[in-house]
Amino acid sequence: MVTRRIVRALVQLAIASVCSFFFIVFLDRKFRVLPKAIHNYMPQHNHGLIVTDVTIAQCSAMNPFASCKLDPEKWQRIEKDLYLGKKWASHAYLHVARKKEEDLLADDKIVLDMSVGRLDPTNTGIHGDDEETWEARPLGLWVKRTSNHKLGDSKETVTTVDVLFGDDVVEARDGWSMAGGTPLLLSGADDIPAPYLTIRRGTQKGPVKPQPRIPENGKFKIMQIADLHLSTGVGRCRDAVPDSYNDGECDADPRTLDFMARILDEEKPNLVVLTGDQVNGETAPDAQSAIFKFAQILIKRKIPYAAIFGNHDDEGSLARGAQMNILESLPYSLSRAGPDDIDGVGNYYVEVLARGKSDHSALTLYLLDSHSYSPNERAYRGYDWIKANQIEWFKNTANRLKKKHKEYTHTHMDLAFIHIPLPEYRDSHNRIKGDWREGVTAPYFNSGFRDVLVEQGVLMVSCGHDHVNDYCALSVDGDQKPALWMCYGGGAGFGGYAGYGGYHRRVRLFDVDMNQARIRTWKRLEYGDVESRIDEQIIVDAGKLVLPAEH
Template structure:
């Protein structure tokens, strides 16, 4: 959520220029970029949202207990991120926006380097999109495109500036719209098929208009993004369900969507249907762009994951799509004193075929880890299974034994 006044959008200010972002060229080589399920038939994603990193040890924490104030800073955020990565050992880390608190960063380049450092050091593939706080052109003079270009040039990242499969003369709104394919286990019949598809979308920051009606608020997922998303989903489904392959698949590979600002449909989840808590209103665009209906029309989306609301961490199903908050991770962003920061884990498991080989995706489960001494696991739940049945006991036995 924003602490930046919307008034800045309609006032012509004087830019406070800092050195230009310089793109690096040390990202993963093409032949190393292929994501695939591990030898245990699993693909684990660690979702990190709303770190709001600024200046390391000089950055004060927000909404912590009085006993924590003197020793708490951005360094707490990065230390916990290292612990999360070491504990979960994910196959992919996904940063879903508000990574850097741009209005507070002394040196934007340095803040970008430091906020992603734990992921880079782990040598685990990672990817990122932007939130509404990652860019403030009026104060920094750095446009959204340049910030995303910097991320794309960082080491070990799979982030893209925008899709590589745009058609001739096709334009797409925003920066950081792309998809990632996750192949089956090497040596299995599905090693050359994407059995899990990830879609990442830019939800922008703020906008205003005076005609035809006055609007001042958050941006939304635009028609050009939705058109690309639908076409890409259709292409992936056709590839997955067509020959040559071991056996024709009757349905699409499951898809997961990641973006920063929630869509209005997050309001439609009743508390009785939630796993997790809702402690603040759903702060979303004032315009419903129809993206939820677009996800339904695609036919492959099983869950959508967002950030933005730091004290909401619930999942709830709406029309067979799970809508999930991640909650705030960083200590510089707002929270609730005594309510631990947290992060979401998404674990996707493959099915075992009758001949003992690995098949398509069988289940998608999730849990959260709290920022406490034990990194306590809470709220394990099954988001989706291929058979549509509850497999909670068998799915969660390994993690609940901790």
């Protein structure tokens, strides 16, 4: 008897050790679930599938026999730990059961609605006089289902379910809505962004993708937003100015997004370019929730937008590819992954067509992925650079487009956007307008992209990355001939640093006047006179680079 007990104890210990080993493999040093498990997560709507049930599976690292996985033949797990990997001993996952509409049996049930709360929604009166009963699930989840023969209009049935995080959560996708305003009732998760359910009903058309066009007045305004640094949840302000704002209380994301929305409403840009670090990876264990916050503001205003990535975007839960999948699926987003066979994610261009019904391009914007950190710290410390195959792609693309651009009867202009500045931004001989407050953190390896931009006739390149540098610098050739304007957007987000002497967050505007082939730029501050423009200057006139005025 004693021997059997010893053997049984040893077997249980061995099982627990194996389970603990596999659990630790998927944790990093900070006891967070490693992101590779969800890097490619993207909730998909498959045409013809209907949700038949939803539940939550919970498990604990202290119990080697507990599992957060249900029968894969029936259940699809949403690969987001509801604890966001922040509780090493506690995990929970939403599971969804779905069937093709044609495979539904007479006794199958269909999910019509979902809610969260401690009380049965039938008794609260919030959801009206329900004929169908609400079924309880874990963590305060309630599911209302109906029999298949009562299905009726399939537009009312739930076809996809997802989970987003944070009390400032918003839904940005077409056809999606939040399932009530109450988060799931996680225990011991007061310090974790709360999980909220979101659902999609029926089948939906593809997202709106407008073609940018020069308005009838011939003027096209671009707003560059750099370094939003959004979190999962409201985030924490860094280096907020002034200290007296809101009695010293400052949540980063609400203040950042209020600033963004106000300037959008006042400036009314035709296009927004987001030049990286939209997501503050270290504080965004669910990057999707952070992305939706800035996207929803633009979608609501029907403003087309194009985004590239910075060095912080993919330091959280989602890799660049997965984030671009999300951006590509959203309304009004012109963002694209670009060719698979060149380095980076987000190498593409946006054509702005001439006014009227013309199909000729008047303005071309090139957007390239400037990557993150140096792949060879011994030789070149700091940050990565634009790679040779990206430069070759850009040259080939620009040469190919030039043939079509020559058909435009006015002056066609080319601009470019990146995240990390080029090495030439460091040149002390550049003639600048604006503030150079911090060291230029450009790569120390020069891949020659600046020279290729000049060779191809690009007039201006603008970046982000260095939050408190906000100047435009005119780079010249050896004979002092103007060659390229190199601008900074200026940091916009309160989730990122902004030290170096009381820096007000800001955004940059480019007003492109196709009547005069003129580009005027200025910046808008987050705090102060709402009508103020600072450092306004003309950088291009009659299609030619303009020298900055002497101070």
